[in-house]
Amino acid sequence: MPIERPRRRIPEATVARLPVYLRILIEQTNEEIESISSDGLAELAGVNAAKVRKDLSYLGSYGTRGVGYEVAFLAYQIRRELGLTHDWPVVIVGAGNLGQALAGYGGFGQRGFPVAGVVDIDPSKVGSVIAGVRVRHIDDLDQIVQTRQVNIGVVATPPSAAQDAADRLTRAGVTSILNFAPVVLAVPNGISVRKVDLAVELQILSCYEQRRMGVGLQAIGLRDPGRGASA
Amino acid sequence: MPIERPRRRIPEATVARLPVYLRILIEQTNEEIESISSDGLAELAGVNAAKVRKDLSYLGSYGTRGVGYEVAFLAYQIRRELGLTHDWPVVIVGAGNLGQALAGYGGFGQRGFPVAGVVDIDPSKVGSVIAGVRVRHIDDLDQIVQTRQVNIGVVATPPSAAQDAADRLTRAGVTSILNFAPVVLAVPNGISVRKVDLAVELQILSCYEQRRMGVGLQAIGLRDPGRGASA
DNA sequence: AGGCATTCGTGCGCGCGTTCACAAAGTCCG
C-alpha cells in the first residue's frame, strides 16, 4: 500500500470533527459493523452528509461508491491523520479538584493519552497518589517531560498561576497545552494552545436562555411556558 | 436611560467571545481601572482590535472616541446581553469523578451559576454531601427543576447513560444542556446543547503535534528538535 | 452483459466571520 500524503491542508473545522467520526467508527467496530455510508455516519455524528464526505475526502478517496466506507480502514486513516497511531503521554500541572478528576479518569489512557505525570507546587499535595500516579513537585517537570517524551501539557491550576504553569511547560519543551484556567495564555510562537472554559460555555447557554424568554417575562421572573424555535 | 434593543442578531462567534471580554473587564474593575481601549482589550483577550470593536458594536455604541470604553458600563452591557443580570441555577446529573469536581468548584456560583442540585442513579451515591450540596436521586430531578426554576442541566454521566440523562432533563423542563460525555446527544427542537469533550481537544492537539514533526522523525520516535511555525 | 440503484467525490454558489482602512467624533492642550 503506497503511503499517500494529504493533497491539501486539512481545514481546522474538519480536524475538529474527525475525532467525533473516529469515536463513532470505533463504536461501530465494537458492534461488528464493517461498512458505513456517509449518511449513516452523518446521522450518528449529527451533521450533514455532504460535510462528512467532504471531510473524509481530505484524507483521500477511501470510500467505495455504491457501498460506503470500510469502518476499520477509515478509522485507521483518521488515526493516522490525527497522529493517533502512537500514544501521546501528557503531564498535568495542578493536582487540585480538577487535576485529580482528570488524572483519575481512565478514558484518556484508553484513547492514547496516558498520564505521564502530575505535578503541583503545594508540598502537601506532593507524594499523594491519584489512580496509581504519584504527585510530584513542579520542579520535577523538566525531568518528567524529558524522560517520558511528553509533548502535551494540561494546565489545571488556579487562574493566577496558569501563566506560570504555561511558562514552565513551554520551557520544559512541551509544544501543546490544554488550558482549563479561565485566562488567556501568552505562549511563544509555534506553541499550540486550546482552552476549555466551562464558565464560558455556561454563559453562552445563558445567552440562549436570555433570548428564549421575552423581555417582559424575564423582568418579572416567570418561566417561559412554551418551547421556542431554533436549535 | 432608554432601553436599547440590539439592532442585529449577534453572531455566534461574537457571543462566544463576549464572556472573555467580560472576564477581563471584571479584572480591570478589580484593579480600579475605569477605562479601556479596544486595543488594550484586544491585547488582553488575544484577538484583533478591529474584532473587538465590531463585537462590541453589536451591543450598541457604548464607546467614546478618543478615549475608549468605560469598563463598568461595558461590563454591564455584556452582562445584559448574555443574560447574566440574574442567576441561572444549574442541575448536575451524575455525581461521579467529574460531577463532584464540578459541584465542588466554587467558580460557578461566583459567576452566576449556583448548583441547584446534584442527582445520581446510584443509591450508594445518593445522600452524600459535596461542598454543602446533598446528592439526590435522579427521580427527584423534576422536583428540583420545578422548584428551583432550573433552565440549565449538566450531563456528567458515563457515555452510555448520557442520552437517558438528557432525556430526563428535557422532560423535566430544562432547555439548555452542557454535555461532558463523549456522545452526540439527540434533543428536541428548541433545546440548546453544548458539548465539552476533552478527548477531542487532546486529539486536535495530537494532530498539531503530528504535523509539527517530520514523517521521518515520527517513524523512528525522535523528538522534533526545532520549533515549527504557526501558532 | 446491461440496466438500475446506491453512494462517493467535488465543483459551485452563498453566507458568515475576519480584517483592513478610513471618516467621524471626541479629547487634550496651548
Added chain:
DNA sequence: CGGACTTTGTGAACGCGCGCACGAATGCCT
C-alpha cells in the same frame, strides 16, 4: 478656540466553510 492627536464605528474586500446538486463509479440483479 482651534488644531493635533486618539480612538471608535463601520463599509468593503477577502477568505473560509457549508450545503446543494450532480457526475462518476461501483455493486447487484436479471
